[in-house]
Amino acid sequence: MKRIDHLAPGTIRKRQGALARCFDWMTRKHAEIMAQNPLRLLKRGFASYTEADSEALAAHGKKVRVDEERDRRLADDEEAKIVAYLQDRADERLLFELALHTAMRMRECYTLHSAQVNLVKRTIFLERTKNGSSRQVPLPTPMVALLSEYVSKHRETIANRGDRLLPFWDGNLDVQALDVATRNLSIRFARIFRLAGVPGLHFHDLRHEATCRLYERTTLSDVLIAKITGHKDIRMLRRYASLRGSDLAAHLW
Structure with missing residues (x-):
């Protein structure tokens, strides 16, 4: 999905989070169907692009999208x-x-x-x-x-x-x-x-x-x-x- 849609890591995490919350509900209400939420088991950095992803995107003339953490603080006034x-x-x-x-x-x-x-x-x-x-x-x-x-x-x-x-x-x-x-x-x-x-x-x-x-x-x-x-x-x-x-x-x- 990352390669096809060329999504930013933050967007990928948001979509994963939305789906994970649905699965959370399932584990609470229907544990007999879903005892554990698999999306909560994803390793940290799952949304980041690998070197292979970079090469695949470069072949299609695209650049890897990376996380951009905002550090905007309020000035004194x-x-x-x-x-x-x-x-x-x-x-x-x-x-x-x-x-x-x-x-x-x-x-x-x-x-x-x-x-x-x-x-x-x-x-x-x-x-x-x-x-x-x-x-x-x-x-x-x-x-x-x-x-x-x-x-x-x-x-x-x-x-x-x-x-x-x-x-x-x-x-x-x-x-x-x-x-x-x-x-x-x-x-x-x-x-x-x-x-x-x-x-x-x-x-x-x-x-x-x-x-x-x-x-x-x-x-x-x-x-x-x-x-x-x-x-x-x-x-x-x-x-x-x-x-x-x-x-x-x-x-x-």
Whole structure:
């Protein structure tokens, strides 16, 4: 499939992930038919192209597509610029702040119901996640205050839309409907960031920024950070290890 469609490794992993979640459901509901999910047994790097793949693609005049990890961080004044632009746009601001302060994925944010938010315990419970596992997401103090204010001001509106915290999704769990909502929000925020004077920022970069801040501002272990961010494989967090280089240096003579 890789050679025929010439898919990027990230696209291959997304398709594998979608199918794997279907198989996860089968293993939970019909273990007598499928006791183990074979797609969860794929070795790391399965989506990468081999040397043989490169030669086959070169024979057809094509180049190998490789992973391109984005490392876009918010500059010192960029968060303030975005917040100022969203000052009178409460829905967009809440979505932006949720992603930036919790490391939640866009879909995890905009599909939230108010019942998932526990302001007393300062947590958000996520039942439907990308990797199929539920998790508790802790809320920093500024996020608790913002959520409390938003829920208080929009309580009636939230109730009228079926307890959905934000208005960007109609409650349809169909994959295609969710994909459309995600695409529309990505386009909307690309425009917001540009108009706020923060060009080149993607919404998904906020998850990267939030994860970086967990490493920079806390002493949480990789395991605990993975529980917050929802990374199933801790090895995916290795790219953030350098952010604690100064911590390691402090232990040397």
